[in-house]
Amino acid sequence: MIDLHTHTTASDGRCTPKELVAHAARAGVSVLSVTDHDTISGCDAVAAECAPAGIEFVAGIEITAVRVVTDVHVLGYFIDRGSPALLDFLAAQRRQRIDRVRLMIDRLADFGVRLDADAILQPGVADTGKAAGRPWIARALVAGGHVKTTNEAFDRWLSRGRPAFVPRVGAMPEEVFTRIHEAGGVASLAHPGLLGCDQWISGFVTAGLDAIEVYHSRHDSDATVRYQQLAARHNLGISGGSDYHADEHHGAGGPGSVSLPRDDFDRLVRLKRQGGFTNV
Ligand SMILES: [Zn+2]
Ligand SMILES: [Zn+2]
Structure with a gap:
């Protein structure tokens, strides 16, 4: 079983690297990659736990790029x-x-929902390797009794088009491919089915x-x-994973619930050996 997409408490996952x-x-x-959002701070701990468990570890990341006010998640393996250079980026x-979370907390205050920004952002201040995000606000809204569940927090306040939503600013996908x-x-476009912008993919291929x-x-x-065919048409490698967050409202029920076929994994490894710059 090969799972190349999982999250930990270094970003918005609910379980520690050890868990x-x-x-x-x-x-x-048998092969596991941790792909936290915009941080590799969970990688060392996951690698250390994988070795005695007999699991092959793949260093990974899920970087949030932005194109036309749309978040584009890019996996790096x-x-x-x-x-x-990567750590600085x-x-x-x-x-x-962090700036975006503060802006969204300000926006909530405009609507009379007052949250303690410093308390919410404290984990990111205490550990600058942690990636802040909307789930931190959602949990504070639940804790403050403003909503019953984190899903309700997103539906009422935090999702695109809702009153406290602030669009992200960040690197373009093309820059993210280069950084990886x-x-x-090796750069892989995460869950294109959720992105829903297949028309962008050929341009992304041209960009690397x-x-x-x-x-x-x-x-x-x-x-x-559909994406198997699209990968074949563009001569792209194939990645796959569960996107496990240990969160019943977000992502898969368990690691390994989605598995990448071994042939596809072997091809990803070959892309790495070529420096990731050309397609096999
Ligand atoms: Zn994602
Ligand atoms: Zn993910």
Whole structure:
């Protein structure tokens, strides 16, 4: 079982690196990548837990790019975790996340919903490797009794088109592909079925995209077939994973619930050996 898309408490996942690997080991995962949003701070701990569990670890990241006020999630695999340029870039991405959370808390105050921004952002101040995001506000809205569930927080306040929504500012997808390549990684477009902008993919390929995520917990069989065909047409590699967050409202029920076929994984490895700059 090969799961190349999971999250931990370093971003919006609810389980620690240790818990993630324990869940993955129980599920029979043999290759695991942790792909936290805009941070690799969970990678070392996951790698350390994978080794004794006999799980092959793949260093990963899920970077949020922005195009036409739309978030475009880009997965990076086999990245060099010591790359100073990548670490600087990710730190800037996380600062933009904190700024956005503050703006959304200000927006809520305009509507009479007062939250303590410093308390909400405290985990990101205490550990600058942590990636802030809307789930932090959603949990504070629940804790403050303003809504009953985090889903309601998004539906009433935080989703696009809702009163407290603030669009993200950040790097374009093309820049993100380059950053991943500079760190020796392979760039894959995350869950294109959720993005819903297939018309952008050929431009992304021209800009250096190496792969697309064909297998994902929210791709039905039609979407999976569609993206298999699209990958073949553009001669792209294929990635896949559960997008496990240990959150019943967000993502898959468990690591390994979506598995990438071994042949596709082997091809991703070959893309890495070529430096990720050209398609096989
Ligand atoms: Zn994503
Ligand atoms: Zn994800």
